[in-house]
Amino acid sequence: xxxxxxxxxSRKVYVGVFAALLVLTFLTVAASFMDLGYWxxxxxxxxxxxxxxLVVLFxxxxxxxxxxxxxxxxxxxxxxxxxxxxxxxxxxTRLDERGARRQYDRRAPAHEQVTVxxxxxx
Amino acid sequence: MRAxxxxxxxxVAHHFEDIQQQREAATIGMxxxxxxxxxxxxxxFLGYTVYRYMYPxxxxxxxxxxxxxxxxxxxxxxxxxxxxxxxAVWGAQVGSRRTLMIMVAATIAFALMFMIVKxxxxxxxxxxxxxxxxxxxxxxxxEAPHMKMFYVLYFFMTGLHGVxxxxxxxxxxxxxxxAWRGKYVTGDYMFVENTGLYWHFVDIIWIFLFPLLYLxxxxxx
Numbered sequence: 001x002x003x004x005x006x007x008x009x010s011r012k013v014y015v016g017v018f019a020a021l022l023v024l025t026f027l028t029v030a031a032s033f034m035d036l037g038y039w040x041x042x043x044x045x046x047x048x049x050x051x052x053x054l055v056v057l058f059x060x061x062x063x064x065x066x067x068x069x070x071x072x073x074x075x076x077x078x079x080x081x082x083x084x085x086x087x088x089x090x091x092x093t094r095l096d097e098r099g100a101r102r103q104y105d106r107r108a109p110a111h112e113q114v115t116v117x118x119x120x121x122x
Numbered sequence: 123m124r125a126x127x128x129x130x131x132x133x134v135a136h137h138f139e140d141i142q143q144q145r146e147a148a149t150i151g152m153x154x155x156x157x158x159x160x161x162x163x164x165x166x167f168l169g170y171t172v173y174r175y176m177y178p179x180x181x182x183x184x185x186x187x188x189x190x191x192x193x194x195x196x197x198x199x200x201x202x203x204x205x206x207x208x209x210a211v212w213g214a215q216v217g218s219r220r221t222l223m224i225m226v227a228a229t230i231a232f233a234l235m236f237m238i239v240k241x242x243x244x245x246x247x248x249x250x251x252x253x254x255x256x257x258x259x260x261x262x263x264x265e266a267p268h269m270k271m272f273y274v275l276y277f278f279m280t281g282l283h284g285v286x287x288x289x290x291x292x293x294x295x296x297x298x299x300x301a302w303r304g305k306y307v308t309g310d311y312m313f314v315e316n317t318g319l320y321w322h323f324v325d326i327i328w329i330f331l332f333p334l335l336y337l338x339x340x341x342x343x
Contacts, residue, residue, distance in 0.1 A: 009208075014205060014208045014212070015205070018204070018205040021204075022198060022201060025197050025201065028337065036341075040339060044333035045333070047333070051326075052326045052329050055204060055322050055325060055326050056326070059208045059318070060318070060319055060322045060323075061315075069150070072150070072153040072154060076160040079160075079164075080167075083168055084167070087168055088171060091172050091176075
């Protein structure tokens with residue numbers, strides 16, 4: 001088995017990635033308790049993406065591969081992004097019957113809020 | 123059958139040029155499967171995104187009913203299992219049957235621990251009456267009228283993830299059995315490598331589920 005054929009990753013790398021993942025988990029919990037306004041969810045997703053990248057690159061060996069693994073990983077992420085982006089842009093730009101931008105949840109008009117039916121008791 | 127070196131005897135199927143090409147093909151095949159898995163879970167993440175945008179207050183309110191400690195412990199448990207899985211692949215690559223078997227057993231133990239914690243959480247949700255369609259007795263709250271939607275997504279996402287963990291336990295048990303019989307440590311480690319890819323993928327799904335389900339607007343709690 002040649003060295004360049006199938007790279008055997010050092011155990012130090014695995015332990016380093018493991019430690020980084022635990023630290024980032026702690027960070028994401030700590031960040032969720034801070035009021036970052038609009039940025040809470042983007043920060044949580046950014047930390048999750050960094051963690052996922054570490055797992056893909058080192059635990060899943062993509063960092064040491066050339067070519068096709070990168071293409072498949074890239075295509076997966078790109079199509080998922082396309083699906084999310086397409087739907088979200090539709091969802092965020094819908095207008096209500098008065099032609100105003102649709103507001104949901106707490107600020108919703110009364111007819112939209114009444115969706116929770118009381119439980120029917122047998 | 124061809125021997126690639128004096129120490130390892132590996133079967134190379136007749137449609138492959140050599141062992142390297144066979145290994146690359148196995149890796150690419152596994153990655154293609156994982157791409158379909160991304161789409162599989164992607165639908166649920168898309169549903170989550172749409173409904174969280176529509177009902178932000180209900181989602182925050184519903185999220186605060188999840189136990190951040192249990193979710194955090196399970197996150198750490200899965201990260202530990204990913205480390206032991208990576209070390210199991212390392213053991214197979216360097217030909218250490220002992221390392222391979224210990225690390226696969228440790229991965230199975232962490233996976234079982236994850237499922238036990240998850241069972242406690244799901245049981246607790248049943249007692250709280252927070253299971254849509256099966257047992258929903260939670261009184262409707264005026265400021266959070268759409269909590270049910272959050273829990274529909276919660277159970278489908280953690281449920282599908284849990285099914286993947288259970289399948290992973292089955293595959294890992296098979297790897298352990300075959301390793302016990304002396305397989306995988308003479309150069310034919312691709313099955314262990316691909317099991318590892320699957321297992322790390324399951325970990326990645328949880329890496330996203332944890333903040334999206336447990337940590338919504340915790341500061342406003």
